[in-house]
Amino acid sequence: MVYAPLPGALVEWLREILPGKTTAELYMAIGCQKHAKTESYREYLHYITRCDEQFIEAPGIRGDGDAGVYPAGL
Structure with missing residues (x-):
């Protein structure tokens, strides 16, 4: 883990360097x-x-394990 007293400020700085990454990825x-x-x-x-x-x-298979739904586009 990177020591950052203000992680949000570090993420904003990283966004300038890595514009293709999402906030979660940063x-x-x-x-x-x-x-x-x-x-x-x-x-x-x-x-x-x-x-x-x-x-x-x-x-x-219905009833076998987890059931779920998802948006068709994901």
Whole structure:
């Protein structure tokens, strides 16, 4: 983990160097997993609120393990 008293400031600086990375990826790169998880969830919610896609049922055997749904575009 990178020592950073203000991890948000470090992420903003890294964004200038690595513009293709998401905020969650940048937090993960400096070792702030909890911040990364929060940002990843925010990005997911932002995607869900913007898309018009329907959720579809995940492939698999019904009743065997985890059941789930996901947007068709993911």
